[in-house]
Each structure stands twice: as C-alpha cells, then as structure tokens.
Amino acid sequence: MGDPKRILFLTDTPGHTVGMDLPLLYPGQVTILDFTARTHTPDILSAYTHVVTLVQDGSHLPRLDFGAVEAYARAGGQVVSCLFEYARHRGFFFSKTYAGGSVLPAIRINAACDITRGFNVGDTIGWFGAISSAPDTLYENQRVQRQIMGLSAPEGVTVLASSTVNGGAVMIEERVGEGRILALDLLSLNRPHFNSHGSLNKYLFPGNFIGGSVRYGKHYPRKLSYGEFGEAMHALAAASPRLKVVNEGPCSDGRPLWSFEMGDPADPTLYFGAAVHGWEWENAYGLLTLAELLARDPLIESMETERLHFKIVPIQNPYGYDHFIQQNARGVDLNNNSSLNWGAFAPAQDVLLPWDYSFGGFGPASEAEIRIIERIIDTCAPRCVMDFHTATYILVLPHRYDAALFGAIHEEMKNRLRDRYFAQQPYNGPYEQVNMDRVLRLGESTDPPSLYPSFVFYAAEKGTPAAFAVEMSGNRDDVHALVMNTDTVVEICLAATRQCLLHRP
Numbered sequence: 303m304g305d306p307k308r309i310l311f312l313t314d315t316p317g318h319t320v321g322m323d324l325p326l327l328y329p330g331q332v333t334i335l336d337f338t339a340r341t342h343t344p345d346i347l348s349a350y351t352h353v354v355t356l357v358q359d360g361s362h363l364p365r366l367d368f369g370a371v372e373a374y375a376r377a378g379g380q381v382v383s384c385l386f387e388y389a390r391h392r393g394f395f396f397s398k399t400y401a402g403g404s405v406l407p408a409i410r411i412n413a414a415c416d417i418t419r420g421f422n423v424g425d426t427i428g429w430f431g432a433i434s435s436a437p438d439t440l441y442e443n444q445r446v447q448r449q450i451m452g453l454s455a456p457e458g459v460t461v462l463a464s465s466t467v468n469g470g471a472v473m474i475e476e477r478v479g480e481g482r483i484l485a486l487d488l489l490s491l492n493r494p495h496f497n498s499h500g501s502l503n504k505y506l507f508p509g510n511f512i513g514g515s516v517r518y519g520k521h522y523p524r525k526l527s528y529g530e531f532g533e534a535m536h537a538l539a540a541a542s543p544r545l546k547v548v549n550e551g552p553c554s555d556g557r558p559l560w561s562f563e564m565g566d567p568a569d570p571t572l573y574f575g576a577a578v579h580g581w582e583w584e585n586a587y588g589l590l591t592l593a594e595l596l597a598r599d600p601l602i603e604s605m606e607t608e609r610l611h612f613k614i615v616p617i618q619n620p621y622g623y624d625h626f627i628q629q630n631a632r633g634v635d636l637n638n639n640s641s642l643n644w645g646a647f648a649p650a651q652d653v654l655l656p657w658d659y660s661f662g663g664f665g666p667a668s669e670a671e672i673r674i675i676e677r678i679i680d681t682c683a684p685r686c687v688m689d690f691h692t693a694t695y696i697l698v699l700p701h702r703y704d705a706a707l708f709g710a711i712h713e714e715m716k717n718r719l720r721d722r723y724f725a726q727q728p729y730n731g732p733y734e735q736v737n738m739d740r741v742l743r744l745g746e747s748t749d750p751p752s753l754y755p756s757f758v759f760y761a762a763e764k765g766t767p768a769a770f771a772v773e774m775s776g777n778r779d780d781v782h783a784l785v786m787n788t789d790t791v792v793e794i795c796l797a798a799t800r801q802c803l804l805h806r807p
C-alpha cells in the first residue's frame with residue numbers, strides 16, 4: 303500500500319538480522335550502508351525517505367555521524383534509531399536490564415499516535431531479547447530489555463512506551479525540525495519468530511512509523527472465554543442497530559453457537575467463520591474487529607456494504623476454543639464432518655477413535671456445529687464462504703469455484719497485505735512478509751477431483767462461487783500477535799466484500 307519507500311540502513315554490522323529482515327519487509331526498497339567504511343553526510347542521507355540506524359559494537363559509536371542523521375531529520379527526514387546511539391547522542395542515561403525466572407519484560411503503551419496504532423494507552427505487550435539470540439521461549443534466564451532511565455521528556459520528546467520492569471523509556475518519539483526520530487531497541491530483540499513473546503511486534507512499530515503496517519488491527523488484552531466472547535458480541539450489537547447476534551442453536555457441548563448478522567438476507571450473503579479447529583483461535587478476534595468496523599461504518603472505504611448480507615461466526619467450535627484443542631466436545635474434527643462425501647478422507651490409524659486428531663465423526667454431519675453451518679449455507683446460498691484456520695499463510699481451494707471472482711478476491715487480498723508485517727511462519731518456516739500469495743488447489747490435486755469432507759467443499763458443491771479456507775499464522779499461547787492477526791483478517795474480509803460488491807449478480 304502507498305508509495306514505495308527508500309530506506310537506508312546505517313549500521314556497523316551489515317550482516318545483522320535487521321539487515322536481512324528490512325529487505326524482506328520492504329523488497330527492493332532498502333540500501334545497506336556500513337557507516338564505519340563509508341561517509342554518510344546529510345546530502346547522502348537526503349536521497350532516502352527513511353534512515354534506520356543500528357550500532358552493534360559500542361566502540362564504533364564515534365564513527366556514526368549522528369549529527370548528520372539529526373540534520374537529515376531536521377530537514378524533514380524520518381529516522382528510526384536504536385536506543386543506544388540515540389541515548390548517547392542526546393546525553394540520556396542508557397540502561398540494560400536482565401530479567402530471569404517467570405518475568406517477561408514488557409512495554410506499556412503511554413501515547414496513542416500513528417506509531418502505536420493498534421494499541422490503546424495502557425496496553426502492555428512483551429518486548430525483550432534473549433540470551434544468544436535463541437528463540438525466547440526456550441530459555442527463561444537472561445531476558446534483556448534496553449531502556450532510557452530518568453528521562454524528563456524535554457521539548458519535542460514523547461515517551462510512547464515504558465518498561466513494565468523499571469518504568470524506563472523504551473520507545474521514544476522526538477520531533478526534530480521538520481522530521482522525526484523514533485528511538486527503540488532493534489538490537490536485542492530477536493527475529494520475530496511466530497510465537498515470540500519478546501519480539502513478535504519488533505517491526506510493527508517501525509512499520510507504523512515508516513507507514514502502512516496497522517490499518518484496522520486491534521490489540522485485545524487477553525484471550526476471552528467463549529462465554530466472555532459471546533458477551534462481547536452482544537455488547538457490540540447493543541451499540542449498533544445494524545448488528546444482530548443470533549443464537550444458531552446448541553453446540554456439541556450444549557452452549558449456543560453465536561453468529562453476527564448484518565443486512566438483508568435477500569441480498570448476496572458473505573459467510574465468514576473461524577476456529578472450526580478450536581485451538582486456531584486468533585482469527586475469531588479478526589472477525590470480531592470486522593463486525594465492529596462494519597457496524598460503525600457501513601460505508602467503509604466507500605463500499606456500500608449495506609447491499610450485502612453478512613453472516614459471521616467468529617467461533618465455530620466453542621468447546622475446542624475454550625480447551626485449546628482441535629476437536630469439538632465429542633472428540634470430532636469438524637473439518638472432516640461435512641455431509642458431503644463424509645468418510646472419504648479418513649486418516650490412516652490403527653483404530654479410528656474419537657479424539658484422534660482428525661476423527662471425522664460418527665456419520666455425515668453427525669455434529670451439531672456442522673449441521674448448523676450447513677443449514678446456514680443451504681438457507682443463505684452465500685456468494686462467498688471464507689473459513690479461517692491457522693497453520694501458515696495459504697489459501698485452500700475446493701474442487702469448484704468461479705475463477706473470475708476468486709481471482710479478483712485473491713488479487714486484492716495480496717495487494718492489501720503487501721509490505722505490512724514480518725514474522726516467521728510456524729513452526730520452523732521461513733521469515734517472510736505476512737502474505738496470502740500461495741494457493742493450494744486441494745480439490746484439483748487428484749483426478750477425478752477430491753471431495754474433501756469440509757463445509758467449504760460442501761458450500762462449493764452447493765454453488766457458492768467463492769468458497770475457500772484461509773490459513774493464517776496462529777495457535778499461539780497468548781495475545782501477542784492479535785494486532786497483526788486482526789488487521790490481516792479484516793483486510794482479507796474487506797477484499798472479499800469489495801469484490802462481491804463489484805461482482806454482484
């Protein structure tokens with residue numbers, strides 16, 4: 303989104319992981335310059351829209367001309383600076399704090415602005431590095447966080463986030479002449495591996511500053527129970543005459559399956575669902591955020607969303623969601639329980655039993671959740687069905703679809719996500735931009751086409767022109783990725799919304 307950036311990475315360590323990550327996040331837009339070997343006058347810097355500084359070896363500090371960086375900012379340049387060189391240049395007291403045991407150093411957001419977009423004042427989020435750059439979940443000792451202590455926030459300086467360990471300043475914005483400096487620690491935070499509590503949002507704040515990361519994403523302070531999630535749905539609906547919460551009937555554990563409904567059922571329906579595999583839970587918060595946005599602004603991005611009928615089921619498997627497992631309350635993998643070709647893809651097991659990871663149930667649509675979803679598909683005949691899962695970024699296509707509509711949705715999705723977020727995909731996958739470039743044509747992988755017993759295939763068979771599964775990154779053990787997750791889910795849903803309006807029958 304937006305104009306391409308020209309980013310200069312000014313460092314004494316060109317091989318640093320930040321020098322690998324920035325070009326992946328902003329392909330073709332990053333130049334790396336070793337400040338110990340090359341001059342970096344304000345003239346040279348002025349060719350770039352953004353300058354990022356990182357000093358790894360403190361003894362190299364005198365060779366970084368921070369005066370030139372500041373002059374560049376004064377003339378309107380945008381600077382992201384590691385805390386160390388920023389603090390030394392300004393004469394602030396720089397500190398490193400080590401924490402052990404169960405202490406997870408975090409930051410508390412102090413100011414709502416473009417850089418902290420996605421978070422509210424008072425939100426806390428993990429922010430630390432770990433010993434020898436190992437994934438921070440592996441070692442509970444020697445977590446390190448860098449801060450500036452005793453900062454009295456002089457003219458032009460705002461402490462955007464402070465340490466939950468010692469109150470020190472961890473993220474600072476300084477207005478300098480016509481430009482700005484964002485100071486934060488890029489050095490000790492590891493690469494953002496998929497479940498990192500310390501570094502998952504490492505590039506989110508610089509991304510917001512450079513432009514384009516968070517548009518609709520929203521942090522939720524904790525994972526709600528299904529009961530609390532239902533209350534949150536009702537609270538949203540109570541605040542909006544346009545939004546209804548519907549009790550779709552009892553689930554396998556007896557609790558109601560809640561859906562959001564918006565619009566006139568006579569209009570084309572879009573069905574969005576998540577967490578049919580209960581432990582793939584994060585996308586539910588994206589759908590909650592989407593419902594809030596659509597209820598508040600039916601003309602979002604100038605789209606006439608009131609000409610569509612939305613059926614949104616954020617948590618399609620309440621029992622699995624609450625227990626952080628794949629199956630429903632009867633040990634069934636709901637993704638294998640559709641009445642379409644049930645039993646066709648039973649996984650190889652010695653004896654197939656309930657609670658086996660992929661147990662498809664006791665018969666076609668034997669499970670209450672699937673009967674409800676198939677009933678909604680039969681009743682509404684949706685134009686689009688998107689079922690959000692989490693594994694890694696990929697779209698999964700069934701055996702039939704409208705190539706023009708699907709292609710248009712996919713193209714818009716890809717464009718919306720470009721140059722926004724950066725993370726490792728689970729579990730040992732590559733570090734890459736969050737993207738939706740890959741497509742798995744599951745229904746076409748065999749001849750004749752496979753009919754996989756999931757409700758996505760059921761919808762396709764019943765005539766939905768764009769039914770597919772969306773695999774995101776998730777199954778994390780806490781809420782540290784929810785800004786990124788909610789943002790990307792909303793963008794994907796808006797892509798489908800726009801294209802369904804443009805291709806409205």
Ligand SMILES: [Zn+2]
Nearest residue numbers: 579582691692
């Ligand atoms: Zn899944």
